[in-house]
Amino acid sequence: ELKVEQNPLFLSMQEGKNYTIYCNYSTTSDRLYWYRQDPGKSLESLFVLLSNGAVKQEGRLMASLDTKARLSTLHITAAVHDLSATYFCAVESAGTASKLTFGTGTRLQVTL
């Protein structure tokens, strides 16, 4: 059974600081997604990572994937308050149009 773990579960950081969220998964997969969720809201797709060494950047967020280590990272550069949300990684199982297995989520709070 595929297991996906994230750490930390909660992250409080000051504006302007950098930090990294880690996502480990237990079985081979080369399709990993990052989502953002604001309180009481739905899941917004941030990144799709498809191959070993994939790196994608959007604004202050950068995601990477190491399929050999079964590890993805979401790096936050010079955090701003608007980035406060919960971030989930999700791993797609093998096969066509398979389910997503989500990580535990990281609740990010950016303080002034």
Added chain:
Amino acid sequence: EPEVTQTPSHQVTQMGQEVILRCVPISNHLYFYWYRQILGQKVEFLVSFYNNEISEKSEIFDDQFSVERPDGSNFTLKIRSTKLEDSAMYFCASSYPGQIYNEQFFGPGTRLTVL
């Protein structure tokens, strides 16, 4: 931009009652999913649906649950006899699988409260 829609946004029901949660997936999508999220917890897969039948279901999706695509646009999740532990946010998602990956688009969710 096309989006997945869900109704109602919030449903309150008594334990033992039947509820039907409705979703309208993105129109050209072929795969449909239900996930749930208990408050403060991670998102969990319930069921996937393709070509008018269930493709995969989780352990959570027991005999109390059923899904249906009654017409060309709606996709429903029915819970026959709700329990307190069914209280959660239920998300519908849809996708049009590409050759390489299958990005799922999520609806806004239905918050189900069982009293």
